[in-house]
Amino acid sequence: MDAPETTSPTDRPTDSIHFDNSDIISHPSVACRSRANSTLDHPCHKFALPPPPPSGGRRFGPRPCPVCYISAEQARASIPCSSSASPVLRNLTYVVDENPIKIESHGGSEFGGYPSLKQRSESFDMQESMTVHCGFVKGNRPGRQTGFDIDEADLMKLEEFHKVIVASAIFGNYDIIQQPKDVSEAARKNVPFYMFIDEETETYLKNSSTLDSNKRIGLWRIIVVHNIPYTDARRNGKVPKLLLHRLLPNVRYSIWIDGKLQLVVDPYQVLERFLWQQNASLAISRHYHRFDVFEEADANKAAGKCDNSSIDYQIEFYKKEGLSTYSKAKLPITSDVPEGCVIIREHIPITNLFTCLWFNEVDRFTARDQLSFSTVRDKIMAKVDWSINMFLDCERRNFVIQAYHKDLLDHMPPPVAHVFRHPPPLQPLHHVSSAGRNPGKNSRRGRDRRSGSRQRRKPAAGNREKQAFL
Template sequence: MTVHCGFVRGKKPGQGTGFDIKDDDLLEMEQCRELVVASAIFGYYDMIQHPRNISEFSKANACFYMFVDEETEAYVKNSSSMYNDNKVGLWRLVVVRNLPYEDPRRTGKIPKLLLHRLFPNVRFSVWIDAKLQLVADPYLLLERFLWRKNTTFAISRHYRRFDVFEEAEANKAAGKYDNASIDYQIEFYRNEGLTHYSPAKLPITSDVPEGCVIIREHIPITNLFTCLWFNEVDRFTPRDQISFSTVRDKIRAKVGWMPEMFLDCERRNFVVQAYHRELLEQMIASGRRAPSATDQPSRKLRPGSRKAPPAKKPAVKRKKEKKSSPRRRLPKPGAMAMGVM
């Protein structure tokens, strides 16, 4: 069986495929053999987030690649003092030309879901959306989410939604994509057997991922999963949360494999979310400071709630006064004798 997996117009990924990469970059990418940490910025949509708490072992053995278009590269060159020989901090920048899609979000799904095509010799990968800052060592992520659970693919659940139909409505309400395209995709999946999520689907814990982080081993079954997932993104909308469960369920029905879905609160332990570039620039222009991950939210009263009680004044210690209460007197011996008689 032949499964198309992106880059179908060229000889190999990055050459004449509509996602073109220089030969020097392709050659260096082929030298990456153990672990790759990857991200992408297209359309100058995000600011580069620099990983923190990375061990010397990871710096020596893992590859850190950031895929960018020419617009983003030009901005980084002019604005970053850390730019040096196509590197910004730990990130090695790979400039992609001849982009296959006008929508930067859809273009970003190519490195996100097809890393095994771009890095043919890599064993493991960690994908991080560009809006996130990695704050934990990538080998710790492999140990925590793959090796400890004896699984090959890990992704976090959505923090709020479990049902694809609810996710589609939320995407429409937020204007993530045009409503007609989302409705068409959902109706297509419904006709293929998609149902609402319920406890009857256990051990499946959710139908909706928070797809900003993917941790996986590059083996045939995970490669097949992301190939088929990318084909859905290419065919329908780029909202990969909508197509995730359909691809997962079809593979699970055939071979019994499915990805591990961990809690979103666990994801927040190793990545910090930043703001998209436009929103961040608006906040800076208005004089507002972007809250950091360590900021604590202020406690405000909700509308209609009671007013908070005033702060208590410190108690003033006073000298203890001697009470003038009468002491109990014992009766005289004679009186006691008279009472007994």
């Protein structure tokens, strides 16, 4: 095997290990790979994270770590020929209700269809064929008179078949669009990048002259959403984030990144590393510091993320259902708290069900999806043999770079200009030789000092030079 190549830290958040085309088992001419290929033959099989640097008593914040990627060309050739198995669940359909009625105080929204607690419980009862609430309950097609409405031309675009797509969203003009970096030519041609925005964000983009006539900003194809279902921009963002399979029904794989993130690794490489290499159908990073839902709830309350009473109600509800503090007893589950800004997934019935039910929890309770993630995951895993690849947060930071939200940028003070002041020219100093001094006066000054006289001394020449630069 050839020695691995290491990319420059200026091109990645941190070093990333790449392998030449000859190192991978599949051939460049092969359009997909069999799932039977052993991961033991993979060039990244023996890759291990280096030990953390000695802290020396200092506390380091979250940061990226090295990740082993194969080349973008070989990653694209590694797309599985067949879909992953969906345990138990084979057919998933969605509730349609033109006149949803709210019958419970915490029943969610009209857009979500107000599912009852009984319907919520039944949605976790795994069957071969299931019908569940999954947003868009009105209308015959998501985006067409359902709330979260999309122009017909854009809907036709979203119905196209694609093996891989990347998606993001900005609502309430909350973020600045980040352009992906280091995207291969194959991905530029074959992977659509969809950015969902509301009318407020569209107005800003038009006024700033960044949105062209083809509805594009760099790699991003802009999809404008009308008649948004929530007043909270963060809740509106959960619709494409968790219900992407409903908006793009003919897609095999997707990478979701929050609007504040910049993708800096080719999407084929990300999918190969975190899905295909792991034989996983859904991947999400764990929180870098917190693993326990109760700690996450306390942190959200301390940060004022949403109304504290709403968080308390949600956590108490989950406690009555059996939510407990995370411990090693839950291994191999490594965390109950995700860093939900990136979701990498294959669109199959079991993952579609998971994100539907996750959305229903966000719709019913708080918009803080970190609080409901483990409840939905654990309820499904209790019924079927399925798991989620929860990779390290430092690995996530290797392929996305996080920017500030726009409101923070708008309130940041402008950078302070540094003014360099040159000192005035020094006056010539007239030195008197010791031969020209009056010895009598010198001796008298010496006697005065010895007798305790406190006459003020004149500064020496060296001191005057220092003062001239102050």
